Amino acid sequence: MEETRTRRDNVPAETGDLVGREAELGELAALVGHSPLVTLTGVAGVGKSRLALRAATTLRGAFPDGVWVVALSAEQNGALVGHAVAAALGLPEQAVRPQAEVLADFLAERRLLLVLDDCDHLAEACAELLRHVLERAPHVRVLATGRGPLGLDQERLVAVEPLAVPDGAEAEDCAAVRLFTERARALVPGATLDPHEVARLCRGLDGIPLAIELAVRRLRALSVPQIAERLDDRFALLAGESRAPLGRHRSMRTAVGLSHELCTARERLLWARLSVFEGWFDADDAWAVCADGRLATLTLSGLAERSILVADGERYRMLDTIRDYGRQWLRLLGEEEAMLARHHDHFLAVARRAEAEWYGPRQARWAAWARQAMPDLEAALTRDDGFDLATSLWFVWCCLGQGRLGHRHLDRLLNREATPGPARTKALWVCSWAALAAGDTAAARRRAAEAYTAATAEGDLAAAGCAKQGAAAAALVLGDLDTAARLAAQAAGLFEQATPERAAHIGLPVAETTLAMAHSLRGEFGPAVEVLVRQWARCAERGELWARSHGDHVRSLAELGRGEIAAAEAYARAALDATWCLRDPLGVAAATDQLAATAVARGDGHRAARLLGAASRMWTAAGLSAHGASPYVTSRVRTERGARTLLGDPAYERAFARGMAMDMDTTVARIRDTDGFGHL
Missing domain, CATH: 1.10.8 (Helicase, Ruva Protein; domain 3)
Known part of the structure; x- marks a missing residue:
């Protein structure tokens, strides 16, 4: 007992500096002061113990009766947890009374901090001991570490995250x-x-x-x-x-193996099977891929509590280190190929559903799904023997800024499989559209021609329309406006023949946008608006955003050409809102460019230069800056010339640099704030 009065604490000396945990230390200091039990949780190796020891060192002065560390990693017997705590405190053994009562009596009036390090394998014993002690010792504070919570009502959890590594x-x-x-x-x-x-x-x-x-x-x-x-x-x-x-x-x-040992057999099997996911997944994904007779129920929340899964609302993911460990076990279990096949089939089924619903009111939801699922979609594509997955994802390649990825996969598949058929014909026109989105106009034209020949031979009018639209868009990019207008009109006619029920294929409003763009660039603003009025109504009827947003962009061009500056700006803002909702980088950059053009028309050179700078960064970040003689580049050159005339070169360069320095999120937020860009 005398040892406890003379020793202030038993906090061991640290073996190295703690880096990057200032926020967690501040949070711990506040929580420990007000909560009886604070538990640090986190994945193996994340630094829970080191953080707890640094907190203990920092908090020494706040506890008159000291800070006492109990290292439990070597203790395997839950019945001896109380004895380990007593030994750390310097209490003599008492064979007559239960150790929990001895500790409770000793701690009843004391003000000290007890650090229980590595409670995982003794979680139930630790919880039972603390339940008894904390009822009798109101001034004692406990800081525990483990991969999961102890489960007491008064427990406060602090998740220790890995150190962030931004780009x-x-x-x-x-x-x-x-x-x-x-x-x-x-x-x-x-x-x-x-x-x-x-x-x-x-x-x-x-x-x-x-x-x-x-x-x-x-x-x-x-x-x-x-x-x-x-x-x-x-x-x-x-x-x-x-x-x-x-x-x-x-x-x-x-470190990870200790986490594995703490899991039940069912949790270990689930961990292994979930390792086939590369990114975020939800309970439906996990059920579709992992559930069977051996796993009739899935305890995702249990794995999250053990820090095997990272949870974000109803979504989960694994860190690469945890995933790799699980994959090794999946391989040893002999289930790797079967689970990877189920993973591929699941994402193919969801991609087909997304494609079927893309031309409709659920577009934003499917865009969000695609962004979240991209790591798993890429993994599934590497195992794809046919065209189904790559072509079902056409909207990802063409509408969501992944043109290069889609072009690469489709080229690989087309070069490998030369047997004619509807699946290959679809792959040809999707490859044409993806190549254009990636800036490869020559490939877009070549694949469009192949697709049209194949679709005509098969009598597939919708596929022929898609091929014509690919050729029309390529002609537009190359500045051949007459050819673009002719091919786009032919594409629209094919879609109308293929779908007499009106507007059942998204290719029709896309072709109408191309036709209207050709009209507008030829100075035929009235005919352009006539086409776009029909196009807008068609999209609005179905609750569609993407094609409508590109139509709004072209409408802005036409209205500006007619001298209607307010209308041009309104349509450009509408295009920006929709493309930002979908995170379509091409659409966002083009809309920002068009807002710069309306600023020049208003005589606001500073705003125009800043918008051009911001858009330039967007084009470059998306890898979409090299579009040859595309109408986007032509429009940018004209807008830049107007802004330089308004400002002079030095002022233009300064304003452009300010816009270029902003990231996309900041840029769009300020544009949508109406006056935000005016106050930069």
Whole structure:
């Protein structure tokens, strides 16, 4: 008992600096002051123990009776948890009374912080002990660490996330890069490190501090890019051969393996099966891919509580490190091929449903789904033996800024499979549209011609219309307005013949947009507006956004040509709103350019230059800047010339640079704020 009065605490000395946890430390200090029990949760290796120890060190002065750390990682018997706590506090053994009562009596009037580190394997015993102690000791505070909660009513949870690794210039000063750099320079003095290469490696390591520190130890033999290239076998790479202290985990396999041991057999099987998902998924996705007679119920929330899954509302995902571990088990179970096949079939089924509903009111929902599902769609495409998935996703390639990806996959499939048939014909026209979205006009024309020949032979009028539209759009980009108008009119006629029930194929309003653009660029603003009035009504009737937004863009061009500046700006804003809702990068950039053109018409050179700068960044970020003699480029040149005339070159360059410096989110928010751009 005397030892407890003379010792202030037993907090061990830290073995290294804590990097990038300032926000969590502040949150902990506030929570520990007001909550009886705070539990740090998080994935293996994320740094829960180190954060708890730093918090304990920081909070020493707030507890008159000290801060006491109980390391439970080596204790395997739940019945001895109370004895471990008593030993840390310096209490003598008492064989007569239950240890929980002894602790409760001792702590009843004391003001101290108890740190229970690594409670996972003893969670029930820890919870039972704390339930007893906290009822009798109102001034005691407990800080616990584990992969999941202890489950007490008074428990407050703090999720310890991996260190964020942003893209771009911000990566240089992010916590993960700083951690790697500090540890690397301590290990290899004078080491020269490229922060962008380090950031790429840290992203591959999920920002997990233990993984980063283990990777640093490979620098004696490998460069940063070489380490990054070996992450496919991360558990062998991060084996932790060095004997330098890294806490109780000397390898990522050990750290993640402890999480695996804490799971039930059903949870382990689910973990393994879920490893086929590359990105976010929900309960319906998991059920479709993973459920069978062995897994009739799926405990996603349980895996999230154990930090195996990252949860965001009703969505879940795995960190790469956790996924790789699960995939190894899936392979050992002999289920990898079967689960990958189910994964492919599921995403094909959903893609077909999305395609069927794209021309309608659920467009925004399907656009959001596609953005979320892209990692899994890409994975499924690599296993696709036919054209179905790549062609069902035509709206992703052509409407959502993924033209290059779609063009690459479709070219691969078309070059591999030359047997004629409706599936290949569809792949040809989709490839034409995707190639145009990717800026490859020559490929677009070639595939459109092949598609038209095949569709005509098969008597497929809708496919022939899609092929004609691809050719018309290519002609428009090349500046051949007469050919574009003729082909677009032919495409519209084919769609009307194929779908007499009116407007059943999205190709019709797309072809009408191309026709109206050709009219507008030829100065035929009245005929352009006539076509667009029909096009707008057709889209509005179905609740469609994408084709209507591009029609609104062309309507803005026509209204500006007629001198109707207010109407031109209103239509350009409508186009921006819809394309931003869908996150269509081509549409957003084009609408921003068109708003710059309306600013020139109003005589506002500063606004026009800033908008052009912002749009230029959008085009470049989307990889869509090289469109040859496309009408977009022609319009930009004309608008820039007008803005320079209004401002003079030096003022134009300054305003353009200010717009170029803004990211897309900020730009669109300020544009939609009506006057936001005027106050930059």
